[in-house]
Amino acid sequence: MEQGAPSGSSPSRHHSWARWLNYLQITLLPFGAVFAALVIGAILIALTGVEPGFAYQKMWEGIAKSNYQVGLVLVKATPLMIIGLGLGFVFNSGVFNIGAEGQLYMGALLGTAIGIQDWGLPAWLHISLSLLGGFIGGGLWGLLPGYLKARHQINEVITTILLNYIAIYIVSYFTHGPLRDNPFAEAALPQTPEVQASSQLPLIWPPTRLHAGFLLGLGLALLLYLITYRMAFGYKARAVGSSPAAAHYAGMNTTLIMIIVMVVSGGLAGVAGTVEILGVQHRLRDMFSPGLGYSAIAIALMGNNHPLGIILASLLFGALQVGANNMQALAGVPVTIVDVLQATVIFFVAVSAMIRWRAPLRTLLLRNREASS
Amino acid sequence: MPAPLLEMRQIVKTFGPLRANDRVDFEVQTGEIHALLGENGAGKTTLMNILYGLYQPDAGEIYWKGEKITLHSPRDAIRYRIGMIHQHLMLVPNFTVLENILVGLPSPREPFLPINETLARLEDFAAQYGLPIDPTVKVKQLPLGLQQRVEILKALFRGADLLILDEPTAVLSPLEVEEFFAVLKNLVGKGVSIIFISHKLDEVLRISDRITVLRQGRRIGTIETRHATQQILAEMMVGRAVALDYSFPKGGATQPILELKGISLIRPKVGRVLKDLNLTLHSGEILGIAGIDGNGQEELADVVCGLIPYTEGEMLLEGRPIRNPTPQKMKDCGLGYVPADRQSVGLVKNFSVAHNLVLKSLDDPPYNTYGFLREKVVRLNAQQVLREFDIRAADLLQPVGELSGGNQQKVILGRELQLAKRLLVAVHPTRGLDVGATESVHRFLYSQKEKGIGLLLISADLDELLALSDRIAVLFRGEILGVVPGETDSLPAISRMMLGERLEAIV
Numbered sequence: 050m051e052q053g054a055p056s057g058s059s060p061s062r063h064h065s066w067a068r069w070l071n072y073l074q075i076t077l078l079p080f081g082a083v084f085a086a087l088v089i090g091a092i093l094i095a096l097t098g099v100e101p102g103f104a105y106q107k108m109w110e111g112i113a114k115s116n117y118q119v120g121l122v123l124v125k126a127t128p129l130m131i132i133g134l135g136l137g138f139v140f141n142s143g144v145f146n147i148g149a150e151g152q153l154y155m156g157a158l159l160g161t162a163i164g165i166q167d168w169g170l171p172a173w174l175h176i177s178l179s180l181l182g183g184f185i186g187g188g189l190w191g192l193l194p195g196y197l198k199a200r201h202q203i204n205e206v207i208t209t210i211l212l213n214y215i216a217i218y219i220v221s222y223f224t225h226g227p228l229r230d231n232p233f234a235e236a237a238l239p240q241t242p243e244v245q246a247s248s249q250l251p252l253i254w255p256p257t258r259l260h261a262g263f264l265l266g267l268g269l270a271l272l273l274y275l276i277t278y279r280m281a282f283g284y285k286a287r288a289v290g291s292s293p294a295a296a297h298y299a300g301m302n303t304t305l306i307m308i309i310v311m312v313v314s315g316g317l318a319g320v321a322g323t324v325e326i327l328g329v330q331h332r333l334r335d336m337f338s339p340g341l342g343y344s345a346i347a348i349a350l351m352g353n354n355h356p357l358g359i360i361l362a363s364l365l366f367g368a369l370q371v372g373a374n375n376m377q378a379l380a381g382v383p384v385t386i387v388d389v390l391q392a393t394v395i396f397f398v399a400v401s402a403m404i405r406w407r408a409p410l411r412t413l414l415l416r417n418r419e420a421s422s
Numbered sequence: 423m424p425a426p427l428l429e430m431r432q433i434v435k436t437f438g439p440l441r442a443n444d445r446v447d448f449e450v451q452t453g454e455i456h457a458l459l460g461e462n463g464a465g466k467t468t469l470m471n472i473l474y475g476l477y478q479p480d481a482g483e484i485y486w487k488g489e490k491i492t493l494h495s496p497r498d499a500i501r502y503r504i505g506m507i508h509q510h511l512m513l514v515p516n517f518t519v520l521e522n523i524l525v526g527l528p529s530p531r532e533p534f535l536p537i538n539e540t541l542a543r544l545e546d547f548a549a550q551y552g553l554p555i556d557p558t559v560k561v562k563q564l565p566l567g568l569q570q571r572v573e574i575l576k577a578l579f580r581g582a583d584l585l586i587l588d589e590p591t592a593v594l595s596p597l598e599v600e601e602f603f604a605v606l607k608n609l610v611g612k613g614v615s616i617i618f619i620s621h622k623l624d625e626v627l628r629i630s631d632r633i634t635v636l637r638q639g640r641r642i643g644t645i646e647t648r649h650a651t652q653q654i655l656a657e658m659m660v661g662r663a664v665a666l667d668y669s670f671p672k673g674g675a676t677q678p679i680l681e682l683k684g685i686s687l688i689r690p691k692v693g694r695v696l697k698d699l700n701l702t703l704h705s706g707e708i709l710g711i712a713g714i715d716g717n718g719q720e721e722l723a724d725v726v727c728g729l730i731p732y733t734e735g736e737m738l739l740e741g742r743p744i745r746n747p748t749p750q751k752m753k754d755c756g757l758g759y760v761p762a763d764r765q766s767v768g769l770v771k772n773f774s775v776a777h778n779l780v781l782k783s784l785d786d787p788p789y790n791t792y793g794f795l796r797e798k799v800v801r802l803n804a805q806q807v808l809r810e811f812d813i814r815a816a817d818l819l820q821p822v823g824e825l826s827g828g829n830q831q832k833v834i835l836g837r838e839l840q841l842a843k844r845l846l847v848a849v850h851p852t853r854g855l856d857v858g859a860t861e862s863v864h865r866f867l868y869s870q871k872e873k874g875i876g877l878l879l880i881s882a883d884l885d886e887l888l889a890l891s892d893r894i895a896v897l898f899r900g901e902i903l904g905v906v907p908g909e910t911d912s913l914p915a916i917s918r919m920m921l922g923e924r925l926e927a928i929v
Contacts, residue, residue: 280793281784284777292770298729298761299781300750 079351082397083365090390094382104380111375112368118375120257124329126367128153128321130266132345133363134273135317137354141277142310143290148194148209149318150342151216152187156319158220159186161326161333162228164244175248180265180323187319188312190216195311199304205311217336224335239335250328260328266363269317270356277356286310318342347395362398369394425488427452427615428473428584433482435468442468443479444639450584455606455616457630457647459623461659461856462827464636466619467509470586473617474506475499505577506586511569511593513576515562520544522561523576544579551578552608566714567598574605578614585609586617591625595714596884596917603629621659623652635659660857668861669889670868672908675707678741679876680726680845685735687721687900695721697901699735703845703876708867710891710908711880712916718900719880720762723849726878727759728752739844753782758842760834762849762880764827768834771823775815776804778822779837807836812862828859835866846870849880864890884916898922 091101112122132149139146160183168175194208221239223229230242250260277283288296289306296303321341326333348366352358373387426449435443442465450456460466471477473484475493484491486502493499499506513522520541529536541557548554553571561569570590577585591599606616606629620626626633627647634644635658642658680703687696696718703709713719724730726737728747737744739755752759761767769778780789780800788799804818811832815825822833831851838846848867852860867890871877881887887894891908896919904925906912915928 275794279795279797281790281795282793284773284784284795288770288773288781291772292766294763294767295770295781298727298749298759298767300748300753302750 078401086393107380108372108376111372120259130363131321133348133359135314136349139314151213152315152318153322154216155190156183156187157322160323164248183319183323184316188316191311191315199307262324262328429485454631457626460636465639505582520557566593675704681738708877710887710894713897756843757845758838760848774819
């Protein structure tokens with residue numbers, strides 16, 4: 050295209066136009082997805098005999114009526130944000146980690162195991178050790194599929210899904226066995242004892258439930274932004290994701306990079322699990338996660354794998370969850386409808402992400418076909 | 423003049439902001455070979471895809487044998503007896519010649535195939551058109567030249583009054599081109615009309631009756647071939663006067679810089695891709711590697727640049743062996759590499775121009791301090807390279823995938839020439855580029871030789887090799903069949919080696 054595919058008189062104007070359109074697409078599509086889900090939700094709510102306007106009003110009140118509710122939204126958003134950050138990081142490298150759920154469990158297990166120890170440590174040290182344990186637990190659970198993918202080309206989607214089950218049952222074993230609280234009590238629940246006060250995350254906005262884990266999430270977002278967009282490693286990791294052949298050609302160690310991003314993403318899921326225990330639940334329960342590791346996949350997609358987008362998407366999901374609970378309690382919308390509503394949001398987000406990815410592909414194809422004339 | 427066989431009037435086709443065809447008129451007379459000439463991106467293939475029903479035009483009319491027609495899909499085109507041979511052949515490699523021809527033919531006894539009838543007719547047909555071929559051979563076992571023959575037979579068999587040939591000689595060696603042209607003449611004698619798409623001036627001048635030139639989507643003109651010269655056509659194509667025949671001064675090689683000793687490469691499931699290669703490249707020398715595509719050229723480049731570990735042999739840099747070369751290690755040895763696939767190997771398409779220019783130096787000073795990329799230095803470097811190599815980009819941060827092929831290639835050159843302190847490997851460096859861009863790429867390559875760098879130039883374009891190389895080695899099925907001086911007199915020997923004869927057998 051030196052004399053080019055006849056691109057008209059002003060190629061540069063065309064390019065900036067196309068780039069703006071792309072930005073617009075990235076920002077608007079998720080909103081469209083949420084809107085579409087709300088419309089479908091309204092129809093379903095109406096079918097249950099509840100007036101949708103009333104239901105959504107209760108939903109909104111649940112999100113923003115009081116500081117307490119806002120705090121609750123942020124609490125719900127926190128683990129999603131931290132997992133989502135790790136997933137965005139690993140997706141940028143073209144590795145599709147579906148194993149955040151299992152990594153979350155393994156991280157929570159190790160983090161809790163440290164959190165319940167009565168070592169008489171100062172809080173900052175005990176918390177740090179627990180979080181580190183969470184990172185290591187999740188990281189190891191990411192290392193295995195990462196290594197298999199990078200060295201032996203074994204599909205990471207399959208291995209990570211399978212490892213999810215293993216992780217959940219390992220935690221089940223520990224909460225029923227070695228780490229069970231009060232094992233000889235009459236009606237002992239499958240859960241660990243409460244973590245030490247010294248390892249619990251401090252509340253930062255009393256009287257709301259908001260804990261320091263939220264700030265940790267924001268800090269991690271900044272850190273990942275710097276790594277991804279300001280450091281040489283981030284450029285390499287993204288090169289591996291968008292063009293593995295080019296990365297290899299450019300002398301990058303693609304194997305090592307894939308393994309590192311998998312460990313980081315697993316580690317962050319592990320940190321998220323630990324934060325959830327140290328900040329909210331205070332004990333590790335059998336089957337404690339309502340699929341956080343799966344929801345976070347949608348969050349990373351919706352946030353376009355960018356830390357800022359992921360923060361916003363996790364806030365949205367936190368709000369939907371808290372609002373939906375309120376809608377269920379006060380408007381009498383059945384809990385299943387609430388589940389459907391959330392699933393619909395995820396569905397539309399996924400579809401909009403696909404549209405976003407395919408559109409540039411289409412223009413590319415046309416250009417190539419043109420160029421080979 | 424009688425009514426033309428085909429007339430396309432005022433055809434317009436746009437892709438987004440791109441005007442691929444802008445009010446193009448085009449006509450073909452019965453029994454002529456009409457060449458459609460233009461640079462890459464001039465709109466030739468778009469126009470022909472419209473004629474074959476693959477694209478619908480935004481405006482304009484098509485008249486076929488005097489009647490106005492609308493083509494909704496290739497099925498319509500086939501019904502009107504229009505056949506098209508695409509640049510990339512569309513055969514099923516695992517099927518025999520006969521099976522490939524049967525595919526898509528209507529059968530008189532559905533769902534069974536008319537195997538015996540077709541076989542009988544095919545032999546008549548092949549003889550009649552001078553296209554002999556064994557119908558029982560699997561297509562994947564045939565050389566590209568014969569595969570192309572199968573495509574032509576397939577089109578003729580379905581019935582074709584007009585054949586569209588999209589860059590048909592791109593996959594052929596010089597001797598095969600001769601044979602192919604004889605076939606075309608024969609077809610015209612049998613009443614088939616031909617549209618011959620090309621950007622090669624000499625071929626067009628030799629084979630066609632008339633030539634239509636497109637540039638940037640517009641028809642520049644149609645002339646009778648007997649009135650045309652290379653100079654006239656080149657000016658019509660490019661829009662300005664161009665230097666066509668240029669050759670660079672030869673000689674100036676000094677001491678050996680890179681030696682390959684008995685290099686072999688065996689790939690799983692493929693077998694031996696490179697066989698016992700022995701080559702010496704000198705500083706200040708351009709060593710050309712000729713061969714038909716797919717004879718191990720790209721593997722040779724990948725092996726030398728450390729992308730693929732070789733199976734046997736030894737590689738010496740300035741007399742010292744390099745153990746387990748990797749891309750990183752070879753870069754550190756002062757090697758630059760312009761790969762064959764610039765789109766998906768040479769560049770990260772969604773990275774900016776500036777970042778692609780430092781793709782191999784992300785960890786090196788001055789671009790990296792404590793792991794952070796120094797954006798200012800990256801941009802400064804980009805500004806400088808853009809100026810030096812005349813790269814046309816909207817701005818430094820424009821994604822490199824949005825640039826034209828020529829500008830993408832200059833981005834790669836801009837990066838690799840910085841790294842090429844001792845060696846440069848370039849594979850098909852001007853493939854798909856227009857005349858202007860080709861010329862500047864050649865100058866950049868030659869300037870490296872002047873600096874005393876050893877150049878390994880792998881190309882399928884013999885003119886390019888002859889213009890630049892001091893010596894030319896010919897690769898055939900992974901073997902080097904001979905090395906000859908890079909001069910026009912070597913051409914017959916090169917052509918024969920490209921088809922598998924050893925140099926010793928020729929001389």
